[in-house]
Every structure is written in C-alpha cells, then in structure tokens.
Amino acid sequence: YFVGIIILPTVREMEGREGESEGGTSTATTIRRLEIEITEKRRVIKREQAQLQLLEQELEKARLQASKEAVIASQCVDEWGKPTQWDDTAHEVLKGVFKKKTFRLHQLEAIRAHLSGEDVFLVMPTGGGKSLCFQLPAVMPGHALTVVISPLLALMQDQVYQLDLVNVLAATLSSADDEYEKRRVFDHLRSMSNKGKQAPSPFLLYLTPEMVVKSKELLAALEAVYKAGNLSCIAIDEAHCVSTWGHEFRPDYRTVGQRVRSLFSSTPVICLTATATFDVIRDVASSMGLGQHRQGGGKKMATFRSAFDRPNLFFDVRYKPQSNKDQLNALLQTVQDCTEKFGSSCSGIIYCLSVKDVEGVAVHLREHDVQAVEYHAKMEVGARKRNFELWMKGHVRVVVATIAFGMGINKEDVRFVIHTTPARSISNYYQEAR
DSSP states (O other), X not given: OOOOOOOOOOHHHHHHHHHHHHHHHHHHHHHHHHHHHHHHHHHHHHHHHHHHHHHHHHHHHHHHHHHHHHHXXXXXXXXXXXXXXXXXXXXXHHHHTSOOSSOOTTHHHHHHHHHTTOOEEEEOOTTSOOTHHHHHHHTSTTOOEEEEEOSOHHHHHHHHHHHHHTTOOEEEEOTTSOHHHHHHHHHHHHHHTOTTSOOOOOEEEEEOHHHHHHOHHHHHHHHHHHHTTOEEEEEEETGGGXXXXXXXXXXXXXXXXXXXXXXXXXXXXXXXXXXXXXXXXXXXXHHHTTTOOSTTOOOOOEEEEOXXXXXXXXXXXXXXXXXXXXXXXXXXXXXXXXXXXXXXXXXXXXXXXXXXXXXHHHHHHHHXXXXXXXXXXXXXXXXXXXXXXXXXXXXXXXXXXXXXXXXTOOOTTEEEEEESSOOXXXXXXXXXXX
C-alpha cells in the first residue's frame, strides 16, 4: 500500500506566502503606473517646449518692434533736443506760472516741436507730466484758445482745478454744466472770434468728445475762433480712444478726431496717452492725418515715448473672503494697513465695478471712522464735483469710485489704489493703478 502524506503549511507560512504574492503584484502595479506617468510627463514637456518656442519667437518679434519704435522716438528726441527761439520763454513760464524748476524727460522736446507747429504724439506713464506739454505753450505769448478733448469729467475738473491754482484761465464745457456756465463759456468764445482787436488772453477749454460731436453751437463758435486766427492748439487726451485698436473704444472719440482735423486743418494737434502701442499710434495718426496739416503736407509727426518702469509702485494681491460682510471688513483692514504704513494723512482710491458696491463700501468705511466719499456717474454733477474737491483738498482721505473717476488724476499724496474687483481690461487696470 502507498500512503500519501500531505504536509500542510502553518498559518504563519501561509500569511508569508500571501504577502509575497501581493508584494509582487503591488510592485508590478507601481512600475506600470510610473511608466504611464513618465510617458505622460514627456508628452507635456514636449508640448510645453513647443509653446515655449512660440513664445520666444513672439518675444523676438516684440523686441524687434520695440527697437523700431525706439529708433523713431530717438530720432524725434535728437531732432528737437537742440535749443530753439522759444526756450527762454518756456523756462520763464515753467518757473513763473507753473512753479517748477526743471522739465521732465521729453517735455521740453515735445514743447519745442509743438511750438514749431508740428503735430505731436506723446506717450508717457501716468504722472509723467504729459499735460504740461500743451498747458505751458497755451499760456505763452501769442497763444489764444487751446481746446482739450478729454474722456472723463473728473479728469477735466482735476486739470481745471490745477490750472486755477496757478491763475491760468480754464473751463469745462459739457452736458453736465448748468446754463449759466455754458453761456459764460460761449460769451468768452465769442469775444475770441473778433478779428482786428487786441489779442485775446490765453484760455484752455476742456470738452468731452460727445460735446464736440453733438453740439452745433459749439462747432460754430470754434469755427469762428479758428477763422479769426485764435485757435492755437487742439489737445487730444487719452488719444488711444481715437483708435479702433484702443481699449474701451468710443465711437465719438473716433469721430471727433476726424472732425477737428477736417474743420481746423491748420491748427497743430498734440495727442497724449499712457496707453498706446505702435499700432495704435499709427492708427490715430492715419485717422487724424497727423503730420499733414500744413499746405502741401509731407511734414512728419513728432513722436516721444518715455520709459514706463515705476520702481516706486508695489503691487499686492490679497485673499477675498466669500461673504459680503467679510469682504467689507477685509477691505477696511487693508485701508487701515495702508494708513499705518503711510501715515494718517495719506489719500487713496478704491475702485468698485458697480454703483451699489461703491455706496456700500463708502458707508462701511464711514461707519468705522474712515473719511470716505462716493464718486460715480449716477450722482448729480454738483455732488460729484463737491466730493471730488473734498478729496482733492484733503478734507476726506478716500474716494470710492467706479471708472467714472479715473485716468490721470493728479494728487501727490495718493499712497494706495485698491481694486475690489478686477478691472474691465488690463489697460484699464494699468491706467487706474498707476
């Protein structure tokens, strides 16, 4: 007889063998997973390398374009970097009227080109001193009316306020002005249209593009001044708005650019902006016929560009809580942080996207002893003007506003600009933040 004997493994031995089997399976799975991940990473790297190559090509093109622009700008700087017959008077007006000791970068060159009768396109960062390039020539001997076309009432009011401080005659004319103010301006224009009398005193008139396009009375008054030989200059502020390439395209801006050139063809034009690519400059120049206002044409437009690096600015992104209450408290804390850092007398601007948010933020700040006022397009003109002046004169520290308050406001003690929501575009953010 054969007796088969089966020796069964112990429980411990069984557990060990199961572990070996599972370990082998686990290792194989790990290897397979890693192989798949590595293959996918290689695909991603290859795709990223292709995108990187495209970006490097775009960068090279942009650098080439920038070098072309620099050549054009440097040629104008070289051409107008030499002394002219107007230099002594320009320096006298700078010190005597505007209380400044020296010109900033490219200001004198742009003024020289402008006084010679050239069309000028000036691209400078916000706060770079663009406005002086038409304001100073406007008050020099022999100049009468300077028309300034500007997109925002707040910006117009700010510049008129600044000119009033140095005793330069200036006014705004818009649909928001009352009848008395309008009649006063039209009476002054009428006095400037009389030929053969004593030369009128310098006067700067700030207009919205809509006013120029839609007011037949205004155009008739300006034509009379032009025919009398007293329309000295037309300044187009925020000139990128004239271009279809510019952000926040405004049809009336495009129209007004073409209209002023067709009606006042011999009056030199100066265009100013802090936001203009080379394409925008070319489009504006083509639209308005810049450089061709003299009989026979052929004159070149003088273009000046300044550096845009602002090392004094610091950008900070902060977490925005979910609830409205927490958002308001976080905003209050940010304002308090700025006050602690820059001092209790510093000024600031807070941008909101809606009128409702503007009012809510302003109320919350006032409830916590922060002097704040609102500014938005739905306010009555008188209330807007009053709040603007309170902020400008330092009676309140913070203005909470929509984009109705914006580009190019000149206030030296502004130490913070807060956006509670993203701006409508990168260009808008650039203008508002700087």
